[in-house]
Amino acid sequence: AQSVTQPDIHITVSEGASLELRCNYSYGATPYLFWYVQSPGQGLQLLLKYFSGDTLVQGIKGFEAEFKRSQSSFNLRKPSVHWSDAAEYFCAVGPNTGFQKLVFGTGTRLLVSP
Amino acid sequence: DVKVTQSSRYLVKRTGEKVFLECVQDMDHENMFWYRQDPGLGLRLIYFSYDVKMKEKGDIPEGYSVSREKKERFSLILESASTNQTSMYLCASSPPGTSGGEQYFGPGTRLTVT
Numbered sequence: 001a002q003s004v005t006q007p008d009i010h011i012t013v014s015e016g017a018s019l020e021l022r023c024n025y026s027y028g029a030t031p032y033l034f035w036y037v038q039s040p041g042q043g044l045q046l047l048l049k050y051f052s053g054d055t056l057v058q059g060i061k062g063f064e065a066e067f068k069r070s071q072s073s074f075n076l077r078k079p080s081v082h083w084s085d086a087a088e089y090f091c092a093v094g095p096n097t098g099f100q101k102l103v104f105g106t107g108t109r110l111l112v113s114p
Numbered sequence: 115d116v117k118v119t120q121s122s123r124y125l126v127k128r129t130g131e132k133v134f135l136e137c138v139q140d141m142d143h144e145n146m147f148w149y150r151q152d153p154g155l156g157l158r159l160i161y162f163s164y165d166v167k168m169k170e171k172g173d174i175p176e177g178y179s180v181s182r183e184k185k186e187r188f189s190l191i192l193e194s195a196s197t198n199q200t201s202m203y204l205c206a207s208s209p210p211g212t213s214g215g216e217q218y219f220g221p222g223t224r225l226t227v228t
Binding site for chain 1: 145156162164217218220222
């Protein structure tokens with residue numbers, strides 16, 4: 001069965017420090033991979049996506065993620081966190097053919113300390 | 115920009131009431147989705163639709179039904195609301211087929227059933 005694991009429920013990072021959020025997936029073939037962000041009281045916004053090609057993808061707001069096939073991982077990174085990055089982050093996977101039904105992880109809540 | 119709107123941001127209903135949650139998208143997307151979001155559980159797919167009048171059950175359809183009479187509108191119906199349906203409900207839409215699977219989300223409806 002397809003699944004996505006985000007092992008960290010909460011992460012606290014100091015403003016200006018680097019960030020890495022972990023995502024591991026279980027999927028039958030190479031999937032499409034996504035990171036979404038949800039600010040308090042809001043819907044989800046797409047940060048970045050991986051379909052094929054370069055395994056390091058750049059997204060909005062200075063985020064990047066690296067697809068590592070051998071580790072079935074798609075970790076999200078940012079070199080310097082801003083207070084406005086405090087939000088919940090969701091990793092998702094979907095098929096690279098056919099109907100695009102996504103499977104989401106349970107989310108990681110990022111807290112940014114001054 | 116794609117816009118997905120949901121009829122209410124907050125809703126309070128009584129047990130046993132029939133509840134309608136409305137979702138409208140303005141990008142002519144074929145696919146629409148309803149999720150519920152609960153702390154620690156991430157997003158769980160309730161129903162989705164890939165065309166007008168077409169609907170498919172997601173992972174947790176029990177207690178819910180949907181209606182899609184027009185392409186831009188996808189309604190979630192709670193036939194007889196129960197307290198365990200208190201949750202955040204998110205609607206999303208996406209373009210068809212293998213065009214990327216990226217889903218666009220509405221702001222959510224926080225439903226409380228008392």
